[in-house]
Amino acid sequence: MRRDIALPAPPPAERHDWQTIKTLFPYLWHWRGRVLLALACLVGAKLANVAVPIVFKQIVDGFTPATPAQAFLIAPLALIAAYGVLRFGVSLFTELRELLFTRVTQRAVRTIALQVFEHLHALSLRFHLERQTGGLTRDIERGTRAIGTLISYTIFSVLPTIVEVALVLGILAARYEPSFALIAAATLVVYVAYTIVLSNWRVHLRREVNELDSAANTRAIDSLLNYETVKYFNNEAWEKARYDQQMQKWEAAQIKSQISLSYLNLGQSLIIAAGVTLMMWRAALGVMDGSMTVGDIVLVNAFLIQLYIPLNFLGVLYREIRQSLTDIERLFALLKENREIQDAPDARVLEPGPCAVRFENVGFAYEPRRQILHDVSFEISAGRTLAVVGHSGSGKSTLARLMFRFYDVGSGAIRINGHDIRQLTQASLRAAIGIVPQDTVLFNDTIEYNIRYGRPTASFEEVRAAARAAHLAEFIERLPDGYDTRVGERGLKLSGGEKQRVAIARALLKNPPILIFDEATSALDSKTEKAIQAELEQAAIGRTTLIIAHRLSTVMNADEIVVLDAGRIVERGTHRDLLERGGAYAQMWALQQQEERNAVAASV
Template identity: 55%
Template sequence: MRHGNFDSNTEGTANWRIISHLWPYLAESKSRVLLALACLILAKGALLTIPFLLKHLVDMMDGQTMAQTGATLVLGLVLAYGAARFSNVFFGELRDTIFGRVTERAMHRIGLKVFRHVHALDLDFHLNRRTGGLARDIERGTTGISFLMRFFVFNIAPTIFEIAMVVGILLWGYGPSFAVITLASIIAYGVFSLRATEWRTRFVREMNEADSASNTRAIDSLMNFETVKYFTNENFEADRYDVELTRWELARRKNRLSLFGLNGGQALIIAVAQTSMIGLAAFQVRAGEITAGDFILINQFMLQLFMPLGFLGFVFREIKGSLANIENLFDLLAEKPLITEQPDAKPLQVKRGGILFSKVNFSYREDRSILHEVDLAIEPGQKVAVVGTSGAGKSTLVKLLFRFYDPAGGRVLIDGQDISGVSLSSLREAIGVVPQDTVLFNDSIFENIRYGNPDSSDAEVMEAIELAHLGEFIRQLPQGHATVVGERGLKLSGGEKQRVSIARTILKRPPIMVFDEATSSLDSKSEQAILAALSEISRDHTSLVIAHRLSTIVDADKIAVLNLGRIVEQGTHLELLEKDGVYAGLWAAQQQQRQQ
């Protein structure tokens, strides 16, 4: 990945180092883990007594032995058998219930950690992300963590313990033959399962990649529903989605066929082992070397052993699948943002709100420079506008001020403080931005505006609504300010969304305000009304205005003209017209367009 990774494995094997990152979450709930392990030991102990109880019951069924055995002893053995069966199930369920809290807490903690981490990553990461695939990776990763923690602790270790106990009992009670068959079959089963599962992990990974890609394609198409309709590209989108679904189908088929091979091989090993054990036991009963009860005990141990062993194969496959699933999640956590705070970063102290761009150079790519030696001073309380042709670097100044990026050279200062040395939260709290492209949450208009200051009162939100000239529009809606705006605000027009954005920034009331083409989506009447409101709320605030319509910034204290990444002119509206330079040419062109 881009800024760092979690030692991702590209050769088809799962990354077992991931497990070490889960231990801290187990350690946080040490008492619960220990209690769950105690329940596990009790459940396994009850399970191991069942074959012995069955052996004694079967041996007592011999006519002569039955006549000599008291009814009380028979009843006691039967009740003990029932108690052992119940204890095995009861303590197993109790174990899962107790440990469930541990896995749920871990999923909560890791999910929140990933969410915070993704929000902490820089703008460049989010411009290149695939939203649908990212969401799927997080969902599969957290689910995989739950499975991994639960089954690694309560299935692999206990099954190994049970295997050791059964081999020991058979060796001690019935000689080496049964023990050797059991041990050989387990080794063969384990080696085959390990190698086959490692082999098929690549198919699990292919299937996950295809699943993420198809989900990304579907979400991307649905989020751009209007664009699809504008160009009547429904069939084109369906064809592209069909390509991704075909890839997903083929990946699922490979995964299913590889699973068939794995299950078939495991079943063959178990069948050969059980047949050998039962055959050997049957011949020994016939020869009088062991009793019918011993035959039942050996058979029961084999059933009890190979059931969890067969399940262990499933668990191992699922654990490998879970490791493949959560690899992307931990790769995501390993991403390092380009924009970070210095260890000794202090809060920004805004006393007057002066801004200085000092010899700033910047480029998004090495082969294309955007800003060249930009010097721009914005005095406290001033309204300074930056104008120029598209691609001149106007919006880049906003991104540098908000520290979405750091300049390649030069500095950006607020009240004499280099913004690269202050905390990001304090910097961004001090700046209010009305962006050119407003994106709203799928919530009510009222709550979208309150987002500017979640702690604000209803009265403060209503005041911001009136200042942004939204009141009349809201009163015309059947549900008023409770109207839901739809995903990304699609139920509102561009101008309505822009006014919601302006109201949101008004509510924040920061000392520094930035307007990036803030009135670009408004009609002339609304534009003039909002310009008056912005002028009012910007009073005594430092304002940076990125403008395309020059008529909106004629009252600016200073206008800076950017051309090909350089500031070529600075001055008031009248001063720049008198210079008859780049600004005067832009003004004349726009005036001519308005007259047409």
């Protein structure tokens, strides 16, 4: 039986909390007016909150027997009114602060999320082939949520508590003996130190929980994305066991985290209880010796409650702030991910119009140890068609990826109208190329949306015309919802041939000067392939066309055919020329013709 070997935990990552805060600060300071007003409201709320116990003390003292009854009718009534106004003032300033800061928080989250989204689309295909979608989406989700959490806890919880602590300690020191302020300050210092020490100890537990959560999410999404494969091999139980294995680790880590949290909470409660007991004992002595009134002991008690209620959550706040900084750091790390393919500083826009394509001694390797293309050279004149054929793995599809600049060539150059594509803006380069890929993946939306994706501004009539050109209109019109039919995740509700025809319609709607057909009819039956082949040839008229094909019958009419073998061009010429030479192309042709005859004989 296979056993998973427990690997040693990785060393804790170096934290860059201040760097993260510095990176986040400009997004908030852009709204400096609102920020400053919100901070003013924060101070106003805390001043009102601290004033409430002071007024309440005066009211209590007004009830003492030594107070004349007539004086009580005037002064305490005014104090009671002031008490109500201050209570309302606390709520008023707090809500104003929330209203002012809401736009700041949400706009910062939106701006950063958009930047990350844009940056991820700007990263190379290599990054996206190596990424783990589940973990990546969870990092983005946690990072954007952490921005709101960090702002909420620091501006709305920690900062108000600091302001209130400073005010209370100042009042205690000014009005009473120094021992009151010393007891309160000592209790706060011990409480904060204990909280920080234990929270730091708990950090690795929280990090482990998050890492296991991301790993479980990655495993679940990977399994769901491959739903059909799971069903093909009857591996539901296997997938459930793998997912449960990850969730068991997550469960154990969560339990450890909760136990450590209980230790933290008990210690905090003990420190607060000791501090409150000392303060009340000292206040009771003051009342007994006549140096303090009953109102004073009420005031001291109210101050203690106001201080320690928010401090009860200090451990949670500290942990969440540290975790939020970690999550935001991961989000900003995505923004720092290197863009392998970037526009040159002096990149120019490719002018609209006919395009000629030339590969000049192109060499390329996905990895240094595995060369894919060797010294490949060919030219496609504007409006002409060139086909590239060869066995699987010969490097045919790599040519399309290089033309789109998903990767840069290792040596040589690719030129369009004489311009090295590395000196063109990526946007103008890709706008000039339309492609029907071998593996068509559709958005989980309607058929109309997926066709219109080729040119989002196209009218519905143009969408229908593209569908007709791809021999798709008749199929769509038979559907109950027609063009509003949803295609499902990655287009799984459609057959392979239907998806490929949607891709053809999408490319035709884009109407680019350069067309690439990468095994464009590989998922079609012979009858549909012949019908669409005529449409593709019609669409290619006047356009520079690169056809990448395995079926040689689809490239017979190309102006030139290039034969690739192990990344090298071994033959080139027209269909007739290559057959007459009796080389690699002729052998491939003979083999495919024999396969077709065998298939026909088997179907009879």
